[in-house]
Amino acid sequence: MHLNQFINGKWVPSTTNQTREIINPFNQEIIAEASEGNREDAKLAIAAARKAFDDGVWSSTPATERGAVVRTIGELIVRDKEELAKLETLDTGKTIEESRADMDDIAQVFFYFAGLADKDGGEIIESPLPHSTSKVVREPVGVCGQITPWNYPLLQAAWKLAPALASGNTLILKPSEITPLTSVKVFELMEEAGVPKGVANLVLGAGSEVGAELAENTDVDLISFTGGIETGKTIMQAASINVKKVALELGGKNPNIVFADANFEVAIDQALNAVFFHAGQVCSAGSRLLIEESIHDEFVEALVNRAKEIKLGNGFDANTQSGPLISAEHREKVAQYVAIGKNEGATLTLGGKQPDDAELQQGFFFLPTIFTNCTEEMRIVQEEVFGPVLTIETFSTKEEAIAKANNTIYGLAGAVFTQDIDKGEEVANKLRMGTVWINDFHPYFAQAPWGGYKQSGFGRELGKIGFEEYTEVKHIFRNT
Numbered sequence: 021m022h023l024n025q026f027i028n029g030k031w032v033p034s035t036t037n038q039t040r041e042i043i044n045p046f047n048q049e050i051i052a053e054a055s056e057g058n059r060e061d062a063k064l065a066i067a068a069a070r071k072a073f074d075d076g077v078w079s080s081t082p083a084t085e086r087g088a089v090v091r092t093i094g095e096l097i098v099r100d101k102e103e104l105a106k107l108e109t110l111d112t113g114k115t116i117e118e119s120r121a122d123m124d125d126i127a128q129v130f131f132y133f134a135g136l137a138d139k140d141g142g143e144i145i146e147s148p149l150p151h152s153t154s155k156v157v158r159e160p161v162g163v164c165g166q167i168t169p170w171n172y173p174l175l176q177a178a179w180k181l182a183p184a185l186a187s188g189n190t191l192i193l194k195p196s197e198i199t200p201l202t203s204v205k206v207f208e209l210m211e212e213a214g215v216p217k218g219v220a221n222l223v224l225g226a227g228s229e230v231g232a233e234l235a236e237n238t239d240v241d242l243i244s245f246t247g248g249i250e251t252g253k254t255i256m257q258a259a260s261i262n263v264k265k266v267a268l269e270l271g272g273k274n275p276n277i278v279f280a281d282a283n284f285e286v287a288i289d290q291a292l293n294a295v296f297f298h299a300g301q302v303c304s305a306g307s308r309l310l311i312e313e314s315i316h317d318e319f320v321e322a323l324v325n326r327a328k329e330i331k332l333g334n335g336f337d338a339n340t341q342s343g344p345l346i347s348a349e350h351r352e353k354v355a356q357y358v359a360i361g362k363n364e365g366a367t368l369t370l371g372g373k374q375p376d377d378a379e380l381q382q383g384f385f386f387l388p389t390i391f392t393n394c395t396e397e398m399r400i401v402q403e404e405v406f407g408p409v410l411t412i413e414t415f416s417t418k419e420e421a422i423a424k425a426n427n428t429i430y431g432l433a434g435a436v437f438t439q440d441i442d443k444g445e446e447v448a449n450k451l452r453m454g455t456v457w458i459n460d461f462h463p464y465f466a467q468a469p470w471g472g473y474k475q476s477g478f479g480r481e482l483g484k485i486g487f488e489e490y491t492e493v494k495h496i497f498r499n500t
């Protein structure tokens with residue numbers, strides 16, 4: 021499979037003709053050769069998006085028609101769901117069921133934003149001045165640079181592409197250089213759906229080249245980034261060159277609080293789902309478990325017994341529950357955190373290494389890992405590992421649980437398990453996080469906003485506010 025870039029309505033190799041091998045993390049087979057774009061390619065794409073925006077080819081298309089095109093993209097995703105899911109599993113190692121669920125969610129994201137395209141007709145406000153009228157309208161921001169990570173390649177792209185297109189912007193997407201397969205495919209679908217030339221551009225390649233150019237280039241009006249915190253800081257600085265609008269969806273170290281009065285089985289199921297889903301490579305992974313002291317031993321015993329049974333394997337096998345990590349480098353990073361945890365005095369209760377199974381040796385697998393006897397100040401408790409590593413602490417009062425949960429630089433998501441709904445609501449209100457789940461973990465949908473407090477970033481994706489992020493607000497005053 022050879023993957024090209026999509027610039028100004030044409031499928032093109034990189035200006036240098038360089039390519040990058042794309043690897044299946046399950047067996048290290050080369051699954052594609054991707055064009056390796058650089059700053060020059062990014063500049064061509066930015067110029068195309070700038071011209072398309074300035075010509076008004078998309079922003080002046082009636083909003084209802086734009087919405088129809090965005091809806092068609094969603095319908096084409098439904099049509100090609102199986103092919104897209106296969107590509108996502110090949111590229112990331114995640115299970116095919118997870119990939120299918122991603123595609124369902126992605127189609128819904130396009131449908132949701134398609135529906136919003138023509139809903140905001142502006143607002144008439146009462147002018148305090150005589151003989152005048154005032155109205156407030158929303159307009160597209162302009163040229164949007166969009167940079168995505170490798171853990172949910174197409175989902176993260178969809179969260180950016182759908183609202184940007186629905187609100188009339190032009191864009192350049194730069195997917196993670198290690199997982200470009202589904203982004204290429206969705207650009208084929210966007211072309212088929214009738215997105216005009218130059219409006220949506222795809223550049224493949226490294227963050228230090230393509231991503232940096234998008235962040236720095238003064239023809240880009242908005243940069244929307246999902247990825248790691250250090251990259252986010254670099255992008256924020258670069259974006260200051262022309263005071264771009266910036267939206268950052270960064271990491272998390274998300275607490276999962278389990279009170280003694282929680283439904284035990286539900287809390288166990290969700291504690292496992294929270295941290296071991298997609299091998300913990302989820303920004304909202306519930307990687308810090310806070311258990312009320314009185315049920316600690318019983319809870320840990322049940323949790324460890326269940327975690328031992330998680331079946332690692334080929335994402336295409338129906339009985340596989342978890343695939344590999346994304347790369348050898350990433351597995352090394354996770355292993356280093358395990359060493360750090362041990363050195364800090366946490367007790368390694370489960371896992372902490374690669375599996376021994378012969379059939380898993382070609383993949384970047386890492387066993388579900390549980391540390392007990394953890395304390396707040398440990399790096400393993402404070403820093404995002406982005407792997408299947410759970411730390412367990414205890415608490416004895418609600419106030420202590422809230423204080424420990426909030427004691428991190430991050431503020432993306434968290435959960436609380438209790439059958440006392442008033443207590444659940446009170447804790448949810450006091451957690452400094454963009455999303456809080458009560459008696460569940462991970463649900464998200466197109467209608468609800470997603471984003472972080474504190475150093476998990478700013479700006480929101482999804483929901484009505486996710487659409488508004490891609491708009492400027494204008495007040496038009498008329499002296500009559």
Ligand code: NAD
Nearest residue numbers: 168169170195196227231232247248251269270271272303
């Ligand atoms: P990363 O920061 O290494 O890379 C993300 C993207 O940024 C990639 O496309 C990369 O090429 C690009 N990039 C790298 N350096 C750049 C630079 N100097 N300028 C511009 N772009 C650059 O992150 P990753 O390892 O791909 O993803 C994992 C991280 O993403 C985790 O921290 C995770 O929590 C975060 N994440 C957050 C959310 C969320 O919604 N908050 C969702 C998914 C992932």
